Amino acid sequence: MKNGEKFxxxxxxxxxxxxxxxxxxxxxxxxxxxxxxxxxxxxVMLISDDQVSSLADRSYLDFVKSVxxxxxxxxxxxxxxxxxxxxxxxxxxxxxxxxxxxRGKYQWEVVVIKSDIxxxxxxxxxxxxxxxxxxxIAKNPAGLAAVLGHEVAHVIARHGAERMSQVLLVNxxxxxxxxxxxxxxxxxxxxxxxxxxxxxxxxxxxxxxxAHESEADRIGLLLMAKAGxxxxxAIEFWQRMETAKTSxxxxxxxxxxxxEGTRRTQIARWLPDAxxxxxxxSRPLPQNLIALEQARADFNTQAAASPIAQPLKLEKGSWYDxxxxxxxxxxxxxxxFVTCGTSxxxxxxxxxxxxxxxxxxxxxxxxxxxDGSWTRFSPALSGYRWPLRVGATWSDSVSVETSxxxxxxxxxxxxxxxxxxxxxxxxxxxxxxxxxxxxxxxASEVWYAPEVGYEVKLITYNSAGVPSNNEMVGFNLNKSLDxx
Ligand SMILES: [Zn+2]
Numbered sequence: 001m002k003n004g005e006k007f008x009x010x011x012x013x014x015x016x017x018x019x020x021x022x023x024x025x026x027x028x029x030x031x032x033x034x035x036x037x038x039x040x041x042x043x044v045m046l047i048s049d050d051q052v053s054s055l056a057d058r059s060y061l062d063f064v065k066s067v068x069x070x071x072x073x074x075x076x077x078x079x080x081x082x083x084x085x086x087x088x089x090x091x092x093x094x095x096x097x098x099x100x101x102x103r104g105k106y107q108w109e110v111v112v113i114k115s116d117i118x119x120x121x122x123x124x125x126x127x128x129x130x131x132x133x134x135x136x137i138a139k140n141p142a143g144l145a146a147v148l149g150h151e152v153a154h155v156i157a158r159h160g161a162e163r164m165s166q167v168l169l170v171n172x173x174x175x176x177x178x179x180x181x182x183x184x185x186x187x188x189x190x191x192x193x194x195x196x197x198x199x200x201x202x203x204x205x206x207x208x209x210x211a212h213e214s215e216a217d218r219i220g221l222l223l224m225a226k227a228g229x230x231x232x233x234a235i236e237f238w239q240r241m242e243t244a245k246t247s248x249x250x251x252x253x254x255x256x257x258x259x260e261g262t263r264r265t266q267i268a269r270w271l272p273d274a275x276x277x278x279x280x281x282s283r284p285l286p287q288n289l290i291a292l293e294q295a296r297a298d299f300n301t302q303a304a305a306s307p308i309a310q311p312l313k314l315e316k317g318s319w320y321d322x323x324x325x326x327x328x329x330x331x332x333x334x335x336x337f338v339t340c341g342t343s344x345x346x347x348x349x350x351x352x353x354x355x356x357x358x359x360x361x362x363x364x365x366x367x368x369x370x371d372g373s374w375t376r377f378s379p380a381l382s383g384y385r386w387p388l389r390v391g392a393t394w395s396d397s398v399s400v401e402t403s404x405x406x407x408x409x410x411x412x413x414x415x416x417x418x419x420x421x422x423x424x425x426x427x428x429x430x431x432x433x434x435x436x437x438x439x440x441x442x443a444s445e446v447w448y449a450p451e452v453g454y455e456v457k458l459i460t461y462n463s464a465g466v467p468s469n470n471e472m473v474g475f476n477l478n479k480s481l482d483x484x
Pocket of ligand 1: 150154213216
């Protein structure tokens with residue numbers, strides 16, 4: 001400790017200045033700690049929301065000015081395609097903002113920038129920027145929700161303000177140490193204070209940056225699920241990012257972010273938490289991670305208590321009535337058994353003149369129109385997998401063929417997300433809630449009640465995400481009930 005000798009020469013005055021500074025710094029720190037919403041992590045906050053907002057407003061104006069100067073803003077009037085792109089992004093963004101409960105708190109705005117860089121960012125004042133280069137990698141609304149969930153999470157967690165506070169602190173701490181060294185008349189003062197600066201930079205700021213990224217991933221995952229998107233799509237998204245990265249695209253967005261591999265591993269670990277929100281979007285966001293863990297434990301206990309459900313063996317003449325958006329009920333009656341591929345299917349005649357052909361396991365094999373036109377699924381659309389069990393999840397690549405000769409491939413994914421009480425026309429059922437998506441977009445949510453042996457409620461979503469409500473109003477499926 002030869003160097004230590006030199007510190008002994010520190011003048012008493014300098015020493016007491018340093019002590020005073022460190023003391024005031026610690027007081028400042030104690031009074032300036034606050035909890036991050038959702039994770040409950042304590043963060044240093046030396047900057048007020050107003051200060052952050054006015055800084056962000058200025059950045060926003062500067063940035064938009066430079067975007068417009070280069071004619072890079074995508075405008076709705078440009079083409080129908082552009083209008084569709086913007087409204088699609090805006091819809092996902094607002095769903096995320098609503099899930100976060102922040103619609104009224106900021107002046108949200110979505111700006112789409114024409115650029116092949118796959119990037120997105122959000123300013124702390126709620127201004128969202130999406131670069132068109134991100135869209136092919138986001139690929140679908142769920143992929144976009146993964147990115148926007150992450151970005152909005154930075155806003156909720158006030159990462160921008162925390163980082164500014166840290167920079168302030170690091171500067172104060174660095175200057176304090178440097179001042180003490182200077183007055184100690186140390187010949188190496190400059191070198192040492194530079195080293196302190198570097199140490200603070202790499203020891204404090206950079207790890208925080210990584211911690212912020214992880215925290216934004218974690219919060220973002222909950223937000224996308226609460227907004228109605230399958231959170232496991234986030235893993236698919238980061239996989240695509242990695243593939244695109246190795247294929248040599250420009251990646252400014254990623255340079256400050258953790259590797260996609262680390263990211264996917266972490267997200268996979270957090271997925272069960274996010275599934276709580278995919279299962280029940282009305283569930284309030286947690287106060288902290290302990291509350292989240294408790295909620296997950298409660299959910300697992302409840303799920304473990306769900307019954308084993310096997311498909312009903314239906315006989316000819318079985319029927320059920322469904323009402324769509326409160327319109328007159330439509331009857332589905334099992335009129336005959338037909339061959340479908342190598343097995344036997346149930347053919348339901350629907351009172352609107354159409355037909356539904358289902359396998360014995362209630363997978364959709366074919367839909368037939370009034371005029372005899374048909375749409376066929378291969379393999380049959382598997383909306384159920386028996387026995388039903390909460391947490392079960394499966395995906396299929398399904399070929400959809402129509403009588404007009406068209407053929408396309410779709411990716412379907414089904415999750416049994418919950419076993420819960422559902423009310424249909426004033427009557428309560430215990431039901432498995434099943435979420436289904438097609439090509440990453442939510443397609444339907446189904447409540448299957450074992451006591452009925454079929455779905456008692458079904459919400460379908462069109463391509464714009466608009467829901468349609470279908471309710472069972474009566475049935476005779478080995479046992480009967482009239483809910484009218
Ligand atoms: Zn980030």
